[in-house]
Amino acid sequence: IxxxxxxxxxxxxxxxxxxxxxxxxxxxxxxxxxxxxxxxxxxxxxxxxxxxxxxxxxxxxxxxxGHYEKIYLLWNEPWWNFTNFYFFRPASINNSTEWRYWISANKWNGIPSITCIFAGNAVSPLTWKQNENETVKEIHETLQNMFPHIVIPSPSEVYMSNWNDDAFSYGSYSYIxxxxxxxxxxxxxxxxxxxxxxxxxxxxxxxxxxxxxxxxxxxxxx
Ligand SMILES: Cc1cc2nc3c(=O)[nH]c(=O)nc-3n(C[C@H](O)[C@H](O)[C@H](O)COP(=O)(O)OP(=O)(O)OC[C@H]3O[C@@H](n4cnc5c(N)ncnc54)[C@H](O)[C@@H]3O)c2cc1C
CATH class of the missing domain: 3.50.50.60 (FAD/NAD(P)-binding domain)
Structure with a gap:
């Protein structure tokens, strides 16, 4: 090889x-x-x-x-109840949001982290071209709206995938x-x-x- x-x-x-x-x-x-x-x-x-x-x-x-991307957010301390592994934010006509699917990864690695998943048209080129700070700010606001009774700290680290622009894939995987x-x-x-x-x-x-x-x-x- x-x-x-x-x-x-x-x-x-x-x-x-x-x-x-x-x-x-x-x-x-x-x-x-x-x-x-x-x-x-x-x-x-x-x-x-x-x-x-x-x-x-x-x-x-x-x-x-297709398009399938993930943003990994890490905190020093979990601020959520981490017996919940999945969060879902339903979208409606009055509440359309790109930030819908969330996975708590504590169960697997012990690190307080949440993965935010984007699929299909939710991976708008705009989302990925704006700077990381803006994206993190939007995500933070969305989480804060989802958990209004908790003051959510800013994540200590953030990682964003970018299969769309990766010259060795230009996307995630095929679909009909x-x-x-x-x-x-x-x-x-x-x-x-x-x-x-x-x-x-x-x-x-x-x-x-x-x-x-x-x-x-x-x-x-x-
Ligand atoms: C975010 C995400 C989550 C996924 N989750 C799952 C899952 O839970 N379960 C599951 O079964 N599948 C999942 N998949 C799909 C799975 O990863 C793919 O179906 C699988 O990797 C495809 O294998 P492949 O060998 O066809 O292509 P790849 O694994 O993409 O391999 C192609 C290789 O070609 C190389 N290459 C590209 N261009 C060139 C070039 N010009 N010269 C030389 N080499 C080149 C690339 O670097 C790469 O190593 C996921 C994919 C993504 C993106």
Whole structure:
């Protein structure tokens, strides 16, 4: 296993496959198994030569690749009743909020921490582009509204994921989009010229979006 090898180009013109990396390494093989996330395939940051066939590009285009982010908030002392592991803030027309799903992680690591989860459209680009202090302030205000009888201190540490802008994923995991065709996961998994093989969660017809789905697709190809 060679780490930190960022693939930039895959050339399958001849009878072998030539894989080039960002730092100038070149690897030759009879076959390649491509397992980069669907978000990376959508971004077209790996150049295929010749270009991938249209049926493959259509599947890449149509299958959805979603948003799922977490903000981890840590306090020195828990201010909430930590026998509660989940909080949920229902949204309504009069009370729409991005800050809805909360998990208390005390149970697992003993550190007073709460994870705030965002999924789907709740991960608005605005939320993630504004600065961290503003986001933490909004979250703090939301929590304070949810627990009006407690004076909630500011968190001592905050960590925010950003799979959306991560150049090695550009999103979280795949989902069935409105435009998707039933066969698209099959097209995504289908080899090209019997030399470019494809695996990874999005190529799974029944366990897409899951780690075990990714594992099973790799076993399918080898
Ligand atoms: C926030 C979050 C929570 C999740 N929770 C769960 C859960 O509870 N249970 C569950 O089963 N699944 C969960 N998943 C989904 C699970 O993580 C994925 O389905 C799984 O990791 C997909 O595996 P994969 O091998 O297809 O892709 P990945 O694990 O994304 O692996 C792809 C690899 O390709 C590399 N790569 C990308 N671009 C390049 C390049 N140009 N050159 C070289 N390498 C490159 C990446 O660095 C990465 O190592 C979650 C995902 C997210 C984002």
């Amino acid at each position: 060679r780490l930190k090898q960022v693939v930039t180009k895959i050339n399958y013109t001849n009878n072998d496959v030539v894989v080039s990396t960002k730092d100038g390494e070149v690897y030759r093989a009879d076959y390649v198994l491509i397992t980069v996330p669907l978000g990376v395939l959508k971004s077209k940051q790996i150049e295929f030569y010749p270009p991938l066939p249209q049926w493959k590009l259509n599947a890449i285009d149509r299958i959805g690749f 989009s409105v435009n998707q065709k039933y066969e698209d996961p099959l097209y995504l998994s289908e080899p090209v010229q019997n030399r470019l093989l494809f695996a990874g969660e999005a190529t799974s017809s029944d366990s897409y979006g899951y780690s075990h789905g990714a594992l099973l697709t790799a076993r399918r190809e080898v």
